[in-house]
Amino acid sequence: MSQRLSPGDTAPDFTLTSDTEEQVSLSALRGRKVIVYFYPAAMTPGCTTQACDFSESLDSLQGAGYEVLGVSKDAPAKLAKFRERDALTLTLLSDTDLDVHRAYGAYGEKKLYGKVVEGVLRSTFVVDEEGKIALAQYNVKATGHVAKLRRDLGLD
Template structure:
């Protein structure tokens, strides 16, 4: 199985349209003029993904005031994402990519190591897209815990 090419700063971010947990369609190009943090996670309502989503929700206002929108993408269906939002009081936009097409285009789905075995699955990743639609930052195999704080530092948002 071949791995998709990872994105690098300066690449054009692949555009996408995906359904959200509220049923509306969200298109990346529709957010031009804003910076967008697109993060990919394996499954709603699992411990690591919940921690990461809550961290993004807790940082959402400060990220938005710095000009960033946040989109969380998982293979979960919109109905499960709606339960996830409700259960954990999430405030960010959650998108559903059940066929993993967008994940593959962002190199966020493929071979990874899980407990020492090579498996195919979602690679926890974050891609920051600038106002023009270019990749500003691409991070792969990120940790669920502490990732948002590290991302804020990497973006120069914490003094």
Template structure:
């Protein structure tokens, strides 16, 4: 059984390569709230919907003090194509060895079309200004997730 993070746990630190080829470290974002979400694969329908929803909400999330990081096992080159194809403005990070996915419990056994397989578990975390987990959501749905998260965070009136 993989790790499951809960509110109050320290968020595992990471440094990953972005779609732009730069290194992004969670530690460098201390003092800000960070939404870290894990998705299975760039340019697939559900992941595209979720990334577009986060992009559409980015300015209001940033106005409320949140940064958004999307993490998948895809290589930076594929993430760059994903950003370009869909006009994404969120930061996309590459975790090819799945070490960060595993540290957050976002990789492991899941059901896919009724079969148990090993893969990325679509998950979202909110990391507070001090680097602690504020929200941990596993097995989220791609569609409607951002709206639900905004509601959970009290961002929608």
């Protein structure tokens, strides 16, 4: 299993391709607070719920100074379909080789229908303006996660 990150750790930098085929780098967002969340697969029920919740909260999150980046192993073309199908307003990033997932500890062993498998661990990180992990949450639930995150950040 990948090493888990904790508050105070330096957030691993990355450059990934977005759903619009643009390159997005965490280091380019230095000076801003960034929510980076990892989800298993675009267009699945739980991931759709979570993405829609983030999208619906995006204006208030951005108003509080947060950028939101969703990361999955899906190719940019699938992410573009996901964005269009569900009218998502947040930036979706493709990590097909899972390198960024592993760097954040968001890939490893998990239980799926009672079996131990390797896969994406639904995880969320808040990166502060200096590029440090302010909050690291592993194995979050898709439903209700954004509301809980907003409470954890003191936004509700």
